Amino acid sequence: MEYSIGIDIGGTKIATGIVGREGNVLSKRIYPTPSSTNKEILELLTETVDDYIRIATEKGMELVSVGIGSAGQIDYKRGKILSGTVNIKDWNNIDIRKSLSLITNLPIYLDNDANTFAIAEHQLGSGKGVDDVVCLTLGTGIGGGIISGGNVIRGRWGGAAELGHMSVNFNGPDCNCGSKGCIETYASGTGIANRMKEKLRLSNRAEFTYYKENPHLLTSKEVFVWREQGSIEAIEIIDQTIKALTFGVVNIIHTFNPSMIIFGGGLAEANSWLISEVKKSLETIGMSSLVKDVELKISKLGQDAGLIGAAYQVWMDKN
Ligand SMILES: [Zn+2]
Incomplete structure (x- = not known):
């Protein structure tokens, strides 16, 4: 079965986990959003992704992507956070795809956190089977x-x-x-x-x-x-x-x-x-x-919706 690393970046917390195609979340970790600099957030994300890749390798899981949902305005095509939110300090002009590509060759997806919420609810939640x-x-x-x-x-x-x-x-x-x-x-x-x-x-x-x-x-x-x-x-x-x-x-x-x-x-x-x-x-x-x-x-998916939808972007691409 395929798995994808999901990361949901919000103003107060960052939720992460390894997500299976059925929406099952493994090794879930939740961190308070670092409040000092964007460097601190990027370091946290890099360490977490690195750790999840190690866990997946040890367990023989097939990882297919890293998917991120973030608060703020996201340049979806270029994988950049243009301007963040007042709740996340210094979260502007962040080339998150570039930062993570230094540690992994997996495809990296980035979208707005409300879009990843919608993807999860549409694919697996209250809107499953509903196209509009x-x-x-x-x-x-x-x-x-x-x-x-x-x-x-x-x-x-x-x-x-x-x-x-x-x-x-x-x-x-x-x-x-x-x-x-x-x-x-x-x-x-x-x-x-x-x-x-x-x-x-x-x-x-x-x-x-x-x-x-x-x-x-x-x-x-x-x-x-x-x-x-x-x-x-x-x-x-x-x-x-x-x-x-x-x-x-x-x-x-x-x-x-x-x-x-x-x-x-x-x-x-x-x-x-x-x-x-x-x-x-x-x-x-x-x-x-x-x-x-x-x-x-x-x-239906509640607090996990953003995280599941972030990971799920790769499979939307394939659908
Ligand atoms: Zn307004």
Whole structure:
């Protein structure tokens, strides 16, 4: 059986493993993303790949590639990370393929982490057997991956599918991409926390005092808990999250005519009820012929999806 080394590089952690064609993950290792320089990340990747090659050789496994999914804008054709994310320091203009080719002759694949998530869910997860699938990963930010007619839509050099930066309100909050009212400002962990901070700033309620004084400690988790406890402010914030996601999903459906939309990422997995709410709201807007049959699902592969999809790129190539 063929195996591929998978590497999923995110803002807080790097997940690695040897992945079989059925999606089985062996020798999985998770590291916190080094926060000093890109050199430190590249050294970690080189050592890990070197070690996995040794393990595979010892066990007589047939390794066919190294596949990487990374946060940021990826030049898919040249195997370069163009610009990273605010969460990974110094992660710009990285020729990752060149660095790893110094230690292995295996083919090296590199794609955006939301695309590798979409590949995994399309090949082995909730979207298995479905040719038109759009994925949204809700976490610190929002990533997008589009499979149309069984192929990943990447655009000219690989920058397509930045669905988190689809605006649903031109008067909305400023987004770090330079636009306003992107769904990332409403439905990512950071977006939810930032909008709540703005509410706290204007509120005199005693229960908010601690986070008003320590705003950097406030995350979307607190907002979801306060919503459960009946806080009007938190209810309003999450209602906006559902509305923004609903309009975002309608835009996606009108543009790509998919059969299914799959939601992943920590925020969606911890709050899967959000997706049911979006589904309910969808019934009231959008072109009925397009919207009515679209399935909304949660990721089947969960936290391993990015890693499995990274490794799986070689087999997409062969399909
Ligand atoms: Zn944006």
